[in-house]
Amino acid sequence: MIKAAKNYLTFLARCGRIAFVGDWRYYAWMGALTLVCLVGLNAYAKQLVHGLITTGMTDQVSWGVYIANFTFMVGVAAAAAMLVIPVYIYDNEELHDLVIFGELLAVAAIIMCLLFVTVDLGRPDRFWHMIPGVGEFNFPGSMLSWDVVVLNGYLLLNVHICGYLLYCRYQNRTPSKWFYIPFVFIAIGWAISIHTVTAFLYVGLGGRHFWNSAIVGPRFIASAFTAGPALIILALQVIRKVTEYRITDKALLTLRSIVQVSMIINVFLLANEVFKEFYSKTAHVASAEYLYFGLHGFSGLVGWIWTAVAFNLIAMVILILPVSRSLKWLDVACVLAIVGIWIEKGMGLVIPGFIPTPLGEIVEYTPSWNETLVCLGIWAFGLLCYTIFLRMAIPILQGKLSKSSETQSVPDTTPAPITSQV
Amino acid sequence: MSCSSNSPNSGGCGGGGCGSGSGGHEHGMDRRSFLRTSSVAVAGVAALAASLAPLRDLTDVGTAEQFFQKHYKKLTPEDMEKVLARITREVEKQYEVRPHVRDYKAMDGVEFVYALNLTRCIGCRKCVHACVAENNQSRNPEIQYIRVLKMPHGSMDPEKGDHNYTSELVPEKGSFYMPVQCQQCVNPPCVKVCPVKATWQESDGITVIDYDWCIGCRYCEAACPYFARRFNFTKPSIPKDQINPNMSYLGNRPRPQGVVEKCHFCIQRTRAGKYPACMEVCPTGARKFGNILDPDSEVSHILKTKRVFIQLKEEVGTSPRFFYYFDV
Incomplete structure (x- = not known):
């Protein structure tokens, strides 16, 4: 038992060490990300002192880019399931090893989600009020409580699956199916739930007509299964380029068909929403009108949303055409899809829900500089986490970081402290 | 990769885990790399401190009593007495007015x-x-x-x-x-x-x-x-x-x-x-x-x-x- 624990600690310590080792490109990349993280931390420190007045938010538009980014990242996290489903349900061998990369992305994305929610709190010092048993957890009444449960659950599930598979590979033994296959299937259902619950955060508000629509949930899922795998396509190509890890074009093209179908569904659902709003033209069309055409001379989001619509449509056309079988075009489509969906979910969904207010007042929202820096800091931190995870995972998957390489330096039987063992 | 020699009993960033995608080697720590590591660590701590500098302006950091205060419905009458005394103190300190703070309860038969x-x-x-x-x-x-x-x-x-x-x-x-x-x-x-x-x-x-x-x-x-x-x-x-x-x-x-x-x-x-x-x-x-x-x-x-x-x-x-x- 003690030996097992020690073995595991050795594994963790070696993984930790390797995160600090790399070539100059690695150091430059990590250094740049750390710098942006620190700039973001500095901006957050200012926000802690002066309050959320340092953001562009108001009582009228009481959620901004923090919650918009949160919503987008939940989608990215959920999309890990789109790699898992083909492998475990359809036995697609091509994607088998890539599942780990998708799940690690999910872990990094959930960490970002938790950070985006935390920076949005007026009283982060009181976060413990939300811990069940210690605080007062409003479950099952509040959708936000559901979100806390599903996000943390999803984080644990993915950490367990990736951690277990990598540790087995490190020890060069076959993973016991009972130890991870049930969790893989739970995680697939759970992935859908995290994004559905996040959609319900909005859908459940009867006083906000723009959100109070049954289609928001399906739209979230469709857009997540577009943007998430698109991000993974790009990430895999970077991995392929900077490491010796072999990723086949066929794997990328399998993901392409996922992005393709999801994007078509996504655009279709968007068209449904737009039709319902503008054809019936009830009094509740105000937010959609503000978003797409401007309302009473206010048109802050019009440029954003048409950019998103254009990007999504162009991406869809490229994805449908055979040209996207060439990676160059596929990359263009992926970038357009990611940016388009990021706008659509952020500026296009969260903000117009608040404009006009339930009393008909129009107050526009622009993120402040400080708020933007906090967001950039969190994005950099997420990328930093993902890079570190990959830095650890890739040598393990390649067999370069393994238990046998451990014994090369020190015999495994030597009971020595970890620091001297490695 | 900067990794070179291998001395099994050293700490630092080296170690058997150096093998990486681009092909790392075992790495031990000599004086130069120790100096480099420690100067990077010092620079890191300094950068962290600098980025947190705005926190110096944090004027009223709450007390432990405030931090651990329970939910309203879980406060006993004695707890509430203490809380009201604390609020009285805070208002007096900040506004130089002695307030009359009470916890007014709902009356029966009233809506x-x-x-x-x-x-x-x-x-x-x-x-x-x-x-x-x-x-x-x-x-x-x-x-x-x-x-x-x-x-x-x-x-x-x-x-x-x-x-x-x-x-x-x-x-x-x-x-x-x-x-x-x-x-x-x-x-x-x-x-x-x-x-x-x-x-x-x-x-x-x-x-x-x-x-x-x-x-x-x-x-x-x-x-x-x-x-x-x-x-x-x-x-x-x-x-x-x-x-x-x-x-x-x-x-x-x-x-x-x-x-x-x-x-x-x-x-x-x-x-x-x-x-x-x-x-x-x-x-x-x-x-x-x-x-x-x-x-x-x-x-x-x-x-x-x-x-x-x-x-x-x-x-x-x-x-x-x-x-x-x-x-x-």
């Missing part, structure tokens, strides 16, 4: 209801300012619980209202005026969504907030169909000579930065048998307030005899305890 006569309201906004003075709302940035809408004749749709009318003289022809504040709903969406139960409905119908429990997520603000809730985006500021020293825990005591607040029917007055400040100041008698469970109260009489009374946004199912009516 408060508000009725507002739209025929009489002239849109003078006296209620708005009386409310600010009574309830110790922040003057900068300005927080107000009541919004008076200038409405075109013929519509009760608040989305047609003018929020920022600056008429020299009111009322203006062709308009009527509709003040909107917390509607003290029977089914309050704000209470349902709060993840930490920091806001709830009391037995007398008033939805209250524990300002010491709210985490400031503002989900309630998003949920409210009446734009009734306000958030303290920064530390509220109130001139010392304008503090109302008659305070209640769930009502008008000064709020901290980063929490939500709203109209509570002047809990510190109404639970002590007085009328709300907005009603008392109204020059036209448009505002009526009372106990709906008392069949002889003025509000009972109004709801029984007026032919039409209106609950704002009835379609959202909130069932407000705030009724609008006309002299017809």
